[in-house]
Amino acid sequence: MDIRFESREVLKDKPQGALGFGKYYTDYMFIADYDKDQGGWHDARIVPFGPIEMDPASMVLHYAQETFEGLKAYRTKDGKIQLFRPEKNAQRFANSNARLSMPAVPEDLFIGAIEELVKVEKDWVPAKEGESLYIRPYMFASEAAVGVHPAVSYKFMIILSPVGAYYPEGMAPVKIWVEDEYVRAAPGGTGFTKCGGNYAGSLKAQEKAEEHGYTQVLWLDGVHRKYVEEVGSMNVMFLIDGEIWTAPTEGTVLPGVTRDSILQIVRSLGYPVHEEHLAVDDLMAAARDGRLQEAFGTGTAAVISPIGELCYKGEKAVINNFETGKLTQQLYDTLTGIQWGDVEDPYGWTRTVCEA
Incomplete structure (x- = not known):
């Protein structure tokens, strides 16, 4: 699916200091629409991050048809931006949607949209140790109707947030x-x-x-x-x-x-x-x-x-x-080492998006 791009006139200042988790958002976001009577997914676009307009009768607000995912982009020391097992997130997203009677987002659309948005926002991927770019794909029922049934229209969106440690304790117990x-x-x-x-x-x-x-x-x-x-x-x-x-x-x-x-x-x-x-x-x-x-x-x-x-x-x-514990620390070091490209990836888990 072709992805349309809409540029913004002024880019945001990048955050300085401690990032926390989920406090800052990048310049752009991804949106695609689904309409059953229009043949499914259409109008994929990357647009300036900002508010979206919703009908007060949007079904997600009344019947909670909504799913989401979470993954990260990492900046390696050798100048690459990479993802970690995005196909697993795509598969889980499809399973979540099936349970909530929502249409599947094809894996090529799910991963392709993430890669295109991350390429646009590659300067937002942090370089400090332990920091990364959190990726939040999500989908919700946008049909305006008050009545309990699966919606016929949806929005699939992706937003990005540079993050540090999720818990203030970090790796402390x-x-x-x-x-x-x-x-x-x-x-x-x-x-x-x-x-x-x-x-x-x-x-x-x-x-x-x-x-x-x-x-x-x-x-x-x-x-x-x-x-x-x-x-x-x-x-x-x-x-x-x-x-x-x-x-x-x-x-x-x-x-x-x-x-x-x-x-x-x-x-x-x-x-x-x-x-x-x-x-x-x-x-x-x-x-x-x-x-x-x-x-x-x-x-x-x-x-x-x-x-x-x-x-x-x-x-x-x-x-x-x-x-x-010793094993806990070893597992953290091994997994994060693979994710940030500091150690060999014997499992083929990482996926290069672009050069930084």
Whole structure:
């Protein structure tokens, strides 16, 4: 699909100092429209970043047909801008859309639009260590109608944001609250998708965790309130007796791109991996007995976030003396090294967009 370009007269000043996460946005954004009666996707364009006009009856505002993705562009030391496994994001985006009765964005359109926008905005890709250009593709129902049915028109958009660390703690361990009152997902629901409703429904538990002095929530399964699933905006893994445990992706856990990458790396390092249900009582027992050696979350935004403490029903378990574990640090260094082009990519995960 041809992409039309509309230039802006004055470019923004690039941010100086600490970037934070999601605070700044680049000069341009991508938009494409979908209309069922016009044959599908059309009018792909890169336009100046700014407000969009929406009908008050746009169906996304009433029935929440909305999906999104998250990935990053990285500036390498040898002068390249590269992506990390964008085809995995394209596939997950298609799966999310299918669950919400939304049309698929073809993989060539998804990746092609990202590459073209990143090329235009290559000067926004940060050069400092640990910084990158966050890419947010998303799609929503734009049809103006009040009535519960799949919309016939949609917008697919991409915005870009230069970012630093997702958590203020950076690679320092975080404290996690094990949530046993609220539920994130249940079998047959939308837990495996990246849709806004999943995150809106998690906010009350997040507030609860923060009130108790914890950074994030560890969710339990929605049926038994017994098995560990994921941590807020991340998948979660535990090193117990020298073996990795993480929840299976059976419909209630997001199939994370970082999760998949880390599992491939730990297997290559010789660690046994259990993608199995792990009871929170067994997890806490392992912590009491000293068998829980390390714990960490994985996700595009934070990459890897070490967990230093769990709190479940008033019991607190400190992990690895509240220090970043050796394996956790090794995985972070390996994955970020591949992403920034500092170490060899034996998996073929990176994709060069352009020369910086």
